Structure formats: structure tokens, C-alpha cells
Amino acid sequence: MAGYVRDEVADAEIERQRALYGPLADAVRELVDATIRTTVADEEIAAATAQVEALTARLRAEQLDGPYGVRYSASGRGRPWGNPVVGLRNAMSPPVVVERESTGRAWSDFHLGAAYEGPPGLVHGGVSALILDQLLGEATGAGGKPGMTATLTLRYRRATPLGDLRAEAWIERSEGIRTWAKGQLSDAEGVTVEAEGLFILPRWARERMAEQDRQEPTPKYFE
Amino acid sequence: MAGYVRDEVADAEIERQRALYGPLADAVRELVDATIRTTVADEEIAAATAQVEALTARLRAEQLDGPYGVRYSASGRGRPWGNPVVGLRNAMSPPVVVERESTGRAWSDFHLGAAYEGPPGLVHGGVSALILDQLLGEATGAGGKPGMTATLTLRYRRATPLGDLRAEAWIERSEGIRTWAKGQLSDAEGVTVEAEGLFILPRWARERMAEQDRQEPTPKYFE
Incomplete structure (x- = not known):
């Protein structure tokens, strides 16, 4: 592609x-x-x-x-x-500057200001979804199981204030081209949003990876 | 608040x-x-x-x-x-410029360029989530059932190309302070992403609305 x-x-x-x-x-x-x-x-x-x-x-x-x-x-x-x-x-x-572990973990500490506001003083719910989608994708890629988002579910446990936040994600399990990941967004008081998603390696990426010399690096980013 | x-x-x-x-x-x-x-x-x-x-x-x-x-x-x-x-x-x-109907529908035609790219040439999956979260919230607000996102689930049916897109959302049902909404993102070929969410009117908003003269408009935006 x-x-x-x-x-x-x-x-x-x-x-x-x-x-x-x-x-x-x-x-x-x-x-x-x-x-x-x-x-x-x-x-x-x-x-x-x-x-x-x-x-x-x-x-x-x-x-x-x-x-x-x-x-x-x-x-x-x-x-x-x-x-x-x-x-x-x-x-x-x-x-968001992402840290990664090859075990399939990714995390980041970052700050959200005025441009990310939904309800007054709070992070827009969709911005939380945007960042968590990226982090879950990063975790799957870090663990050698990259894929595009197939499903993503978010549970908003409480409002997320604008300011200093942390997002983290990890691979839950993987079967062939399918990988399930979970993650969460937190402020200093604890978790505000939970996420889980299914990531699938698309056919065009599998074909591309198969065509290439296996010594050659392949892209890890599908999100 | x-x-x-x-x-x-x-x-x-x-x-x-x-x-x-x-x-x-x-x-x-x-x-x-x-x-x-x-x-x-x-x-x-x-x-x-x-x-x-x-x-x-x-x-x-x-x-x-x-x-x-x-x-x-x-x-x-x-x-x-x-x-x-x-x-x-x-x-x-x-x-996104949103059109609304008081029956609880909201929709918008818009264009996404380079700033919204995830995989090459495609809309970032989290950007689709961001926009659909807003549209579902707009639909609940338009139908007089505003709330903050409690859960949001996205199903990515196929990749969404950058370019001209449409998002739409509607209220499925409502029980007291809880409202369920659905929505979708589409390109010219049809639906690319489906969304459903539960929206709940938070206590502080209920208290604020109760305190006010009922003739006075209350904010419709929680996202």
C-alpha cells in the first residue's frame, strides 16, 4: 500500500x-x-x-x-x-511521546490544554478515545503484533480533568492476526477511562510483509 | 460547575x-x-x-x-x-458543522486532510472515534437528552479514506438520565465505522438545571 x-x-x-x-x-x-x-x-x-x-x-x-x-x-x-x-x-x-516494551506494553505521560476541552475544564471524551486508540495500537506494535483497530470500547469511569495525564496499554492476548489489547487513562487520582480493543493485521500488510526480505524491517505503525 | x-x-x-x-x-x-x-x-x-x-x-x-x-x-x-x-x-x-433535529438526530458532512491521518492515506481510527463521540453527544442533546459519555463502542468495518466524509447519529432509546445513541461514519461508498454509546446526565448538571428558572435555557453541550 x-x-x-x-x-x-x-x-x-x-x-x-x-x-x-x-x-x-x-x-x-x-x-x-x-x-x-x-x-x-x-x-x-x-x-x-x-x-x-x-x-x-x-x-x-x-x-x-x-x-x-x-x-x-x-x-x-x-x-x-x-x-x-x-x-x-x-x-x-x-x-504524546510513547515509551514501549517489547513485551507489548506502551505508556506515556503528557499534558492536555485548552485545545482538548469538551465539557468546561475537562478532556473531551473523544480525545480520550483518540489517545487510547493510539496507545493500544502502540502496545500491539511494540509486542510484534501490529494491526489496525477492528473494535474499540471505552468506559468513562469519571470525568478527566485537563492537565497532566498518563495513558498506558498492554496486550491481553493474541491469536494469529488478531490481538486484543487493554489500556487506561489516568490523572493523579487514578483511572478515569478504560479501553479495550481488537487489532487485526490487514491482508495488504500481510502480503507486503511476506514479499519482503524477512531481514528487512516492516512498519510498526498502523494507527 | x-x-x-x-x-x-x-x-x-x-x-x-x-x-x-x-x-x-x-x-x-x-x-x-x-x-x-x-x-x-x-x-x-x-x-x-x-x-x-x-x-x-x-x-x-x-x-x-x-x-x-x-x-x-x-x-x-x-x-x-x-x-x-x-x-x-x-x-x-x-x-465539523453539525445539523440537528429535535427528534434526536445529528449529522455533518466534512473533509479530513493530512492532520487526521493514521495509516497512510487513511483516517486515524481514534479521529473517527473523536468525531463519532461528538456526533452521538450532539444527537442526545438535540433530542433534549444531553449527557456525558459513559461508554462508547466503535466497530471499524473497513478503512476510512481521508477526504469527504459524513457522520450521523441518532437516539436509540432513553430512560431517565440514561440515553443510548448510535451513529456511523461513511464515505461515498458507504459505512466505514459504526458507533454506539451510553450518555448519562451528570448530577452536577441535574442540580444546576433544577436550580434555574425552567424558562431559562440550559447548556446542551457536555462534550
């Missing part, structure tokens, strides 16, 4: 790109927050709008025809940089 | 604010997309980063102390402008 691009970008070059694009996305993320919260005068808002439009035009002078896709290199390092949860270049991502 | 602020903003003033803040968020949304897709020279990226930081500082010269919350006015019009799915001022929202 197009979009999982194996390029031959060296690790040093990846670090260079990370140091270039990470700060841009960080700056845009702050701008997203300020756009929600600003109370400056109308003329300032209008002037800012014009400046953002001009800046966007400069960045669009040369750009990819479509979305970023997922790149990976010879060392097996994936770069899902457009991803809305973990993407280094996506200002919509908190970003 | 703090954050549901009834202000006395007149409809004409709301329209004026909409015409001011909508274009700023639209511009920032385009910048988010360009930040993912740009291939301009390194110096241009660095210059853009500095400009975005300067612009953000200007907007932050006066700003709300915290997140936007949900405002509503005497006419009953809610303004969940910080919401990550439907928020007029949130550049992370596509935005």
Missing part, C-alpha cells in the same frame, strides 16, 4: 529533521492554544489572520502533494510525523 | 465575533496542514518558526487564564468555541 515509504534516510539526518520540524510544530501548537484563548483587540486579530495566511503561503511554496504518510528507514525507525496523536510535525498532537 | 458561563452576549455580537475569530482559526488550520506537508528550505522553516512564536506572543498579550469553556447566551445559543471537533476557535477541529 502506498504511503508506507521506506526511504534511505540516515539516523543523523532524521535527528537533523527532528530538530528543524519539531520546533515549528511546537510553535504552531502554541498558536492553536492562543487562537482559542486570546482576548486582544479586533484589529490585532485581523492582523494576525493576515500574517498567518502569508506565512502559510510561504510554507506551501513547496510541499507534498498529499498527506505525510509513514516513512521508515533502513534502521527500522518509523516516522509517523503527520500522526494526530504522536506526530512530530502535527500541531494537533499534544504530542 | 464553573465553565458553563451564561453571558448576556446578543446574537448580533456573537455573529460579529464569529466573523472575527472564524477566519483566524481557519488560517491557523491551514498552517497546521502546511506544517506537516511543507518541503521548503531549512532557513524558511526556521524563519517561519520565529514568526509563529512572535505572533503567538502578540495574541497572548491578553488572554483567558484557562481554557475557553462553553458560553451560552439568553437566546440559548451555545458557543463551545474551544471544542476540538466543532469549535469555531479551535484550529484542531476540521471543523
